[in-house]
Amino acid sequence: MAAARKPYGAHRSVAGWFDVPLVDVDISIIGSDLPEDVDVFLREADSRVGRFVQDSPVRAAGFVPSDFETVYYALRAIAEANIASGSSFCEWGSGFGVVASLAAMLGFQASGIEIEEGLVDAAQRLSGDFGLPVDFIQGSFVPSGAEPFAEQALADTTAEFFWLVTDADDAYEELGLEPDDFDVIFAYPWPGEEGLIAGLFERYAAQGALLLMYNQFNSVSLQRKVAKWSGDF
Numbered sequence: 001m002a003a004a005r006k007p008y009g010a011h012r013s014v015a016g017w018f019d020v021p022l023v024d025v026d027i028s029i030i031g032s033d034l035p036e037d038v039d040v041f042l043r044e045a046d047s048r049v050g051r052f053v054q055d056s057p058v059r060a061a062g063f064v065p066s067d068f069e070t071v072y073y074a075l076r077a078i079a080e081a082n083i084a085s086g087s088s089f090c091e092w093g094s095g096f097g098v099v100a101s102l103a104a105m106l107g108f109q110a111s112g113i114e115i116e117e118g119l120v121d122a123a124q125r126l127s128g129d130f131g132l133p134v135d136f137i138q139g140s141f142v143p144s145g146a147e148p149f150a151e152q153a154l155a156d157t158t159a160e161f162f163w164l165v166t167d168a169d170d171a172y173e174e175l176g177l178e179p180d181d182f183d184v185i186f187a188y189p190w191p192g193e194e195g196l197i198a199g200l201f202e203r204y205a206a207q208g209a210l211l212l213m214y215n216q217f218n219s220v221s222l223q224r225k226v227a228k229w230s231g232d233f
């Protein structure tokens, strides 16, 4: 029997192939003009992140910070172009919470979900020291019920190591918000884990929501969920 061909624009799910209701969004992301308050915040954040990584190399093994300036300019472009359907923002795997804090500085109602307790504490201290109203919750951004999909998605990649935790309790109840309450979701997946992040977003995010992803080559991608998910897992 011939192997099923992957249709253009489709992902593999546990159930088979399904259409991807995500489309790329083009926005012009430019900037070399950090506002003073953002500059001061990022200097402090960089210094604390550096100390944290040095002091806890093992515990922080799954944590690699994104380039905060790059992500700031992307978030600012989204805000200035007024292309989000609302102002609710979540950082999936928020690490030190810097991106969620930047989103709060740009006027988003920001939350962050992070599995490592030490990072949640550090994020709360950093945002608190700058008076930024961000909710950081310890737990998983993988919604309960999605674990089989998550594990299958990881098994389907050729990556050697996985950092994304798939078997922990989700944080949404404690946060008081569901994945489809967010208008913008940011994630920095490890190489090989991008498809899983996109698949979760595709399944659980609100129609119209934006997914901003950072990758290790210091670039970002922006996608919008334009249709209801029609798969069956």
Ligand SMILES: C[S@@+](CC[C@H](N)C(=O)[O-])C[C@H]1O[C@@H](n2cnc3c(N)ncnc32)[C@H](O)[C@@H]1O
Residues within 6 Å of the ligand: 062, 063, 064, 065, 066, 091, 092, 093, 094, 095, 096, 097, 098, 099, 113, 114, 115, 116, 119, 139, 140, 141, 142, 163, 164, 165, 166, 168, 187, 188, 189, 190, 214
């Ligand atoms: C590559 S780091 C990115 C950190 C941060 N978003 C940034 O841009 O600087 C990925 C983070 O996701 C966290 N993480 C992994 N699996 C998770 C899960 N299921 N739920 C919540 N956080 C998770 C890791 O602990 C790590 O801090």
